[in-house]
Amino acid sequence: MAAKKWIGQPLPRIDAEEKVRGQAIFAADIKLPRMLVGKFLPSPHPHAEILAIDTSQAEALPGVQAVITAADIPAEVVYNPASRFHGFLARPFVVFVGQAVAAVAADDLATAEAALELIEVTYRLLPVVNSFAEALRPDAEPVIHGQATAVSGGTAHTQVIITEDSSTGAEEEPDQSPNVADANTFSYGDVEAAFAGSDAIVEYTYTVPTVHQGYIEPHAVTAHWDRPDHVIVWECVQGAFAARNLIAETLGLPHGKITLNSTEIGGGFGGKGEGIFAPLAVLLAKKAGRPVQLVLTRQEELIGANPAPRSLIRLKAGARQDGTLTAVEADILVDAGAFPTGWIMSNITATLRDNYRFQAWHLRGREILTNKASVTAYRAPGAPNLSFAMESHIDELARRLGIDPMTFRQQNVIREGDLLTNKELQSPIGAEEVLKALAQHPSWTKPVPKRTTAAGLLHGRGLALGSWAGGTGPAGALAILDAGGQFRIVLGTVDLSGSFTSLAQIAADALGASFDQVVISKASPDFAPFAPMSAGSQTIYAMGAAVKEAALDLRAKMIRYVAQDFQVPESELSVDQDGVFMVAQPSNRLSFDTLFQLGTQWFAEYGPLVGQGSAPQRQRAPGYAACLAEVTVDPRTGKTTVDHLVVAQDVGKAINPLAVEGQIQGGVTQSISIALWEELLYDEAGQVRNPSLLDYRMPTARDVPAIETIIVEAPGGDGPFGAKLVGEPPMVPAVAAVANAVTAAIGVRVCDLPITPERVWRAIHSADSED
Amino acid sequence: MTTYQLHLTVNEHPVVATVEPHLTLLEFLRDTLGLTGTKEGCSTGHCGACTVVADGDPISPCLMLAAEADGRDILTVEGLGANGELHPIQAAFVTKGGLQCGFCTSGMLLAALTLLKSNPQPAEAEIRRSLAGNLCRCTGYQKIIEAVQQAAEEMNHGR
Numbered sequence: 060m061a062a063k064k065w066i067g068q069p070l071p072r073i074d075a076e077e078k079v080r081g082q083a084i085f086a087a088d089i090k091l092p093r094m095l096v097g098k099f100l101p102s103p104h105p106h107a108e109i110l111a112i113d114t115s116q117a118e119a120l121p122g123v124q125a126v127i128t129a130a131d132i133p134a135e136v137v138y139n140p141a142s143r144f145h146g147f148l149a150r151p152f153v154v155f156v157g158q159a160v161a162a163v164a165a166d167d168l169a170t171a172e173a174a175l176e177l178i179e180v181t182y183r184l185l186p187v188v189n190s191f192a193e194a195l196r197p198d199a200e201p202v203i204h205g206q207a208t209a210v211s212g213g214t215a216h217t218q219v220i221i222t223e224d225s226s227t228g229a230e231e232e233p234d235q236s237p238n239v240a241d242a243n244t245f246s247y248g249d250v251e252a253a254f255a256g257s258d259a260i261v262e263y264t265y266t267v268p269t270v271h272q273g274y275i276e277p278h279a280v281t282a283h284w285d286r287p288d289h290v291i292v293w294e295c296v297q298g299a300f301a302a303r304n305l306i307a308e309t310l311g312l313p314h315g316k317i318t319l320n321s322t323e324i325g326g327g328f329g330g331k332g333e334g335i336f337a338p339l340a341v342l343l344a345k346k347a348g349r350p351v352q353l354v355l356t357r358q359e360e361l362i363g364a365n366p367a368p369r370s371l372i373r374l375k376a377g378a379r380q381d382g383t384l385t386a387v388e389a390d391i392l393v394d395a396g397a398f399p400t401g402w403i404m405s406n407i408t409a410t411l412r413d414n415y416r417f418q419a420w421h422l423r424g425r426e427i428l429t430n431k432a433s434v435t436a437y438r439a440p441g442a443p444n445l446s447f448a449m450e451s452h453i454d455e456l457a458r459r460l461g462i463d464p465m466t467f468r469q470q471n472v473i474r475e476g477d478l479l480t481n482k483e484l485q486s487p488i489g490a491e492e493v494l495k496a497l498a499q500h501p502s503w504t505k506p507v508p509k510r511t512t513a514a515g516l517l518h519g520r521g522l523a524l525g526s527w528a529g530g531t532g533p534a535g536a537l538a539i540l541d542a543g544g545q546f547r548i549v550l551g552t553v554d555l556s557g558s559f560t561s562l563a564q565i566a567a568d569a570l571g572a573s574f575d576q577v578v579i580s581k582a583s584p585d586f587a588p589f590a591p592m593s594a595g596s597q598t599i600y601a602m603g604a605a606v607k608e609a610a611l612d613l614r615a616k617m618i619r620y621v622a623q624d625f626q627v628p629e630s631e632l633s634v635d636q637d638g639v640f641m642v643a644q645p646s647n648r649l650s651f652d653t654l655f656q657l658g659t660q661w662f663a664e665y666g667p668l669v670g671q672g673s674a675p676q677r678q679r680a681p682g683y684a685a686c687l688a689e690v691t692v693d694p695r696t697g698k699t700t701v702d703h704l705v706v707a708q709d710v711g712k713a714i715n716p717l718a719v720e721g722q723i724q725g726g727v728t729q730s731i732s733i734a735l736w737e738e739l740l741y742d743e744a745g746q747v748r749n750p751s752l753l754d755y756r757m758p759t760a761r762d763v764p765a766i767e768t769i770i771v772e773a774p775g776g777d778g779p780f781g782a783k784l785v786g787e788p789p790m791v792p793a794v795a796a797v798a799n800a801v802t803a804a805i806g807v808r809v810c811d812l813p814i815t816p817e818r819v820w821r822a823i824h825s826a827d828s829e830d
Numbered sequence: 831m832t833t834y835q836l837h838l839t840v841n842e843h844p845v846v847a848t849v850e851p852h853l854t855l856l857e858f859l860r861d862t863l864g865l866t867g868t869k870e871g872c873s874t875g876h877c878g879a880c881t882v883v884a885d886g887d888p889i890s891p892c893l894m895l896a897a898e899a900d901g902r903d904i905l906t907v908e909g910l911g912a913n914g915e916l917h918p919i920q921a922a923f924v925t926k927g928g929l930q931c932g933f934c935t936s937g938m939l940l941a942a943l944t945l946l947k948s949n950p951q952p953a954e955a956e957i958r959r960s961l962a963g964n965l966c967r968c969t970g971y972q973k974i975i976e977a978v979q980q981a982a983e984e985m986n987h988g989r
Binding site (some may be wrong): 069071072074075076078079080081082083084085087088090168169272273274275276277323324325326328354356357555556557717718720721724725726727728729751752753757759760761763765766 | 852857864865866867868869870871872873874876877879906907908910911916920921923924925927929930931932933934935936939957958959961962963964965966967968969970971972973974975
């Protein structure tokens, strides 16, 4: 193999220039002749039965070209009432505020909005299930109406292979409520005996609210039927194949009748996996006989578009005076909203304790349905929730035992070969390495800051560890030798995070060619081999493996044909950026362009050169990140300011350090924001109280500190050139690092996120009154 | 319906158009003129994605009616740079990794431009304050700050 030249270089994104010029085409930038504007009518009620819909006035409005309701869904489609995908139009029960009840296509936005107001819906209101307590009542109103027909969900995000689901054998009473969508219990060892032998036992209940992925680009989709039985869709989604599946499944269309073009995507973070609004545009375009574009408003996004789940984790854990962790017991509730996720709660339950060696555990998780927007993935789905609980607990145990929190973590951290909750053995990981990187950092080795300053401000420092196992493929890609000696990498994945730049670096080094000679050609599923969703941090790890394999295959074919041509053994040939050459006599060579010409001319001795990459599922290579946060709290207002943040992450091999740093900084910022600022607020009636970016508080440049990144490269997994996943691990530890820093500052633990000034103020004052 | 006739300058070109009263400047730029480099993130003035420069000041065209832009001089991302060359701010965003998904980028560039015009050597805190009206969800802002610092340096060299 050629010497590595491009991997490890901090190259700018290959799509940066069109983006700074404003020339990149995002989903809402698609303009087609005679294109109509689509809008949907959101349900104002969280739970109701639709008795009648009168669309006649809307249809009569000049400029309205189509109105659809559930009656327009092809009758042969098998409806699954337990699937958010199938719930793209309520039929006939609405189960959350913002669910589409009907939709219109009109000449312009003003007409479409006017038409929505003319649709008359008769609802029969049903009791609202709006809390865990309400949902868990044995006589609770069911959120799902009817029987699930198939298991939906289970996307590429899935982190954990569940090998044991022993809810039946456990001592828990089986739930009588119809709203427990899923339950897992994992037990190991003698929990009671392990607690009995503990010198410290900590019990807290931690809550994380519903938060939104907060991508700046709202969902947008355009549909155009170019033939009576064939539709072309342009959509900002993380997975083109998954988006095509969704349309096929919900509308009963054969896959071959759907061309799914994934556009540039303005952020996804898990929230744009399959694109849940496409069926509306596809049905409207069919009925109107014209292209239809549907773009969500921010309000529609925050009310109805799949946020991340609220959770409640009741945690009890023990340790001995020598620092050995003993037992952990957890009761986990995850609020899925109106449709089951199929996996987020399982992920939380099955990985809650997996970063530390415990002797015994009993972990029970339940996914609960309520009349709220159904949730989906958000960057390391569920991991910030569980990490907040576990890492707070680890700090608290260390404090009570009088052990340094770094030492305590280093003593108990999970290692390769240790038993995981799902009965697998832990893969090679960089957990010890990232802790060590922080342990040596000046921000840790300097003396602990004085808690109180002269000005009365409180300082604190907090530490946390986080991990994410990620997705592992499989994936396919092609490497094509093209005219002019260009290498064209054809793939069906979506560039969510700068991955195409890193994939080009992988291809260049695998070929032995130059980065500038590689072109990444994103293709729709019509033209590309299967690609997994750009999710689970798997694009470099899994798609990169396919790209590398395709490039190596093409390289081998080029060498084979030059060997025939030169009548020399293949072993005497190599590749550099100027072509294939004889190692002993480098001037004796064929350029890539010549090879292309030879393979495409008349009477060619070999055909056009195409390399194939078809990479199976990768091994697991969990990514670890550790975070150190320094905060200042003003006890008079309760306001927390993050002053400084250091994060060390094991990425295996940083294919592009500039992109890796950007991913770490972005993930950490979202994680801080869960700790301190973000919460979708629901009132008793199931309405979102803060559906705007003024009231739903995402961080600005003024809110976040400088984030110092330390890239650690530990071996593990079988990714291309040693790469592991990057995007999700930094999302995990900062939540708890900030929470632990606040606790260090104020001397009390706030167990409910976000850690608002009010909660801090109350915590300080309730501690004072208890003293 | 009453319509308004507009005379304005967009990216140094005179534009004359007849618009309906409800049309926002953002819709006018994106839909009427086809300048889709300006993005719509919220339509309520909170995200800053649609930021353009009007008579030297950063504004949110989602909050301004097209009719109100009569007589104004508007700069969008398409008007940055000259003769096909990137503006130093654009170039710095590319090399410093000041963008990821790119959706907030055009607004961010124009907010940065107005900052550097009025304050050619801003401190980090001043940059953070000036860009606080522009949300970015991908970068954590750090590389954006570094890009603006680099652009400031380069623009000052050119003086």
